[in-house]
Amino acid sequence: MSRLNDSELPFSLLQFYATAPYACSYLPDRQARSQVATPTHLINAEVYGELVRAGFRRSGVFTYRPHCDACRACIPVRLPVARFRPSRAQRRSLKAHGDLQARELPLDFFEDHYQLYLRYQSARHAGGGMDQDSHEQYAHFLLQSRVDTRLVEFSEGGVLRMVSIIDVLSDGLSSVYTFYDPDVAGASYGTYNILWQLAQCQANRLPYLYLGYWIRDSRKMAYKAKFQPIEGLIDGEWRPLDTAARV
Helix, strand or coil: EEEEHHCCCCCCCCCCEEEECEEEECCCCEEEEEEEEEEEEHHHHHHHHHHHHCCCCEEECEEEEECCCCCCEEEEEEEEHHHHCHHHHHHHHHHHHHCCCEECCCCCCHHHHHHHHHHHHHHHHCCHHHHHHHHHHHHHHCCCCCCCEEEEEEECCCCCEEEEEEEEEECEEEEEEEEECCCCCCHHHHHHHHHHHHHHHHCCCCCCCEEECCCCHHHHHHHHHCCCEEEEECCCCEHHHHHHCCC
């Protein structure tokens, strides 16, 4: 294996371990496990890009992918930027939120971001535990990174509406996490954010936008399949999701 980036450490030095089972966040009455890549200090931007292409994701400094004993419902997905065509509803979202102003900020703690995060979790994921995250838990989840990570806030008329954490890879962007104002009636901030990230990929000639995992039977994940065409990683091969979903 050739040596990677300026770290001069071979990719083969990475080790992987499986976590103990825990309650699945997406499918009721199921147990989940994750495979975690270690040691974290070897996972630089280039190594992380290879892991993302192999179906891994990042939470803070931990890089993982689903490794469940009897379930393969989680499918890594990405959008091929050059072939994407927005639907009528997605074009309406772009128009409706055209006044949003994006601003990149340092990957630091901002109190107004944290308060928006808590509001979002309470409204969208009440009872899941993240609506009670402390400052430290929030920072560990979103503000710790060993790769090229961008924090972008979106405001409208001086009012904070949305925050997005994005990793920059050699072949695209990886959408880490986005949270937004849950109290604006009729807003489609999540849709707008994906379209905005796609536009950033186009502007920087990056071929893919990685969107994490799609689960066919999870309502929380259903929105990802509305962006077409979309690809899923099945048996180590990226292929159109409409084909992958029937496997």
